[in-house]
Amino acid sequence: MNNAFAPVLAALLALSTAFVPGPAAAQATTPIDSIAAVVDEDVILRSELDRAVANITAQYASQPGQLPPRDVLERQVLDRLVLARLQLARARESGIRVSDGELAQAIESVASRNRMTQDQLRARLVQDGLSYEEFRDSLRDELLLERLRQRYVQSRVQVSEAEIDQLLAVREIGGPEVRLANIIVALPDGATAEDIATAQKKARDIKSVVERGEIDFAAAAIRFSDAPNALEGGNIGWRALDAIPPAFVGLIQQLKPGEISEPVRGPGGYQLIQLVETREQGTQTMTEYNAQGILIRATPTVPSETARQKAQALRDRIVAGEDFAAIAREHSEDTMSRNDGGDMGWFPVNAWGTSVGAQLTQLRDGEISQPFQSEVGWHVIKRLGTREQDVTEQNRRNQAREIIAQRKAEEEFERFLRQMRAEAFVESRLTKD
Known part of the structure; x- marks a missing residue:
């Protein structure tokens, strides 16, 4: 896929890292060779998985060494396809719809952000091997997923003025911001002492490889991380220090830009945190x-x-x-x-x-x-x-409100996804191909 088309893909991939055609589009353009996974009463075809993996590998065509082994990449992408399929089913069951008019506006927005006409957008899609119908289906699915999240979160997340006051009393809102990335080495439920030691050693080995310059942190995240953001190079993005869990603030403050923390044990395993860069917030008018x-x-x-x-x-x-x-x-x-x-x-x-x-x-x-x-x-x-x-004080309160709301929203939606995944029947057939 042409790297110049990355901004268009970025617009599509707000909720996932791979271009994920809908089931109808995949069946219309590729033969049914086998089933990669059964998801409740639906299936994910091997051809769909191959298409999604191909889009990932195409994006890293100039740096193939940054990708994990094929079997690991397939598992990562299949997990995302499964979760996306479950969310789409829930969205449709909930009556969430995207009208043709709304879809047309979204397509126009994608074209506009990439300084293209819609005809030029169509031509670029063809050039990169994507049909316009697949593009429409995928964009509609992304809009459905975003609306599902918004509806679920809005109905459950409320932030009181008392919560804002409490946060402002214990955290310095409006201070420096940091851009972070992470790598997670996951531990299984009920991990044994041997599992824990192995995961800790792997995390330390990854840190050593990066610090020796054999591979950069983003590439290491893509190859080795078990986190959902692995295919984004472990990118977490900009965070105010007050938006970071208190247990990590002291650790991050000891790092200089580019440095990596020692492995930190968390609920899901061992985590390496990289401080990418910092910036200051000034008086806001x-x-x-x-x-x-x-x-x-x-x-x-x-x-x-x-x-x-x-x-x-x-x-x-x-x-x-x-x-x-x-x-x-x-x-x-x-x-x-x-x-x-x-x-x-x-x-x-x-x-x-x-x-x-x-x-x-x-x-x-x-x-x-x-x-x-x-x-x-x-x-x-x-x-x-x-x-x-x-408006510094006003913005501080708004920031505090957003911090609390974001934390609650992430917790609520992650809980929702875990519950939905646990209640679903999912059978991976990758090992049977």
């Missing part, structure tokens, strides 16, 4: 605007042109010397600001909508806009002033 506004709504009984003419007449009266606030109180149809003489208060640029925000940025203080249209009607606004507002 936001430009806020103060304005007055008048809204004339366009309705089925008030055509848009009639509303525009009324807005224009009101503006003319203000420019001629009448008081903006008095006219707003009498004529504005914005119930949020009318009683205050159209006073919109201090607000971020797009708080009242992007149409209002676009006008504000073009006006000078004291200047009155020409009538302009939004989705609700016609507006006239007067920009009164701007200020730079320190």
Whole structure:
């Protein structure tokens, strides 16, 4: 697969690392040679697994040594296919759907992010050996999986102000951020002393190989890690120190960028953590605007042109010397600001909508806009002033909320996936091929 097409694949692979065609697409394009796994009443074909593995190996065509042995890679990819198939079945059972219109918007977004027209996108897919139908099916599946996660998490994750206060009291929110990667050497349930010693030695050996320069950390993760992010080179991404489990913070703070921790025993096995790089967070400010506004709504009984003419007449009266606030109180149809003489208060640029925000940025203080249209009607606004507002504390609370919500969401969804996997009938037939 052409590496230049990686951004398009990245858009597809928000939830998985391999391009995973849906079952219908796979059956339409490849013969049924054998069954790789049985998943409840469904099956994953050997051809589907081969296609997914081929996409992984194609992405690493210039660095094939970074991939694990074929049998290990097949097992990793099959595990993901199984989990994806179970989630898709649950999403459809739950009534989650992606309309053709929503899918068309997603495809347009993929094309736009890659600076392509849809025709160019089609041509690139053909060039890389992917049919447009497979692309559509895979993208629809990704959207279904994301909506399943959102629906499940939103119904179960709540963050209280008390939880935010508690986190802020014990952690320094808004401090340095670190980018991390990890490698996990898994231990089986009920691991024996011999299992533990073997896993610890393997983790130490991996660390030694990387530190000697024989292989980089990302390649080692791909080859040796048992973690779900193995095929991403063990990448964890940027994390604030306050978003990291307290047991690991001290360990990470002792590392310099590029350094790797000693093996750390966790619930699932031994873990190596690499500090990739660090960055500081500074004081955060936001430009806020103060304005007055008048809204004339366009309705089925008030055509848009009639509303525009009324807005224009009101503006003319203000420019001629009448008081903006008095006219707003009498004529504005914005119930949020009318009683205050159209006073919109201090607000971020797009708080009242992007149409209002676009006008504000073009006006000078004291200047009155020409009538302009939004989705609700016609507006006239007067920009009164701007200020730079320190939002560091507000953002700290928002960060704390996101940290707690993310932790809860990950815990809840991981629990959901484990339960779903445990309740499913899954039979791998890789050893029977």
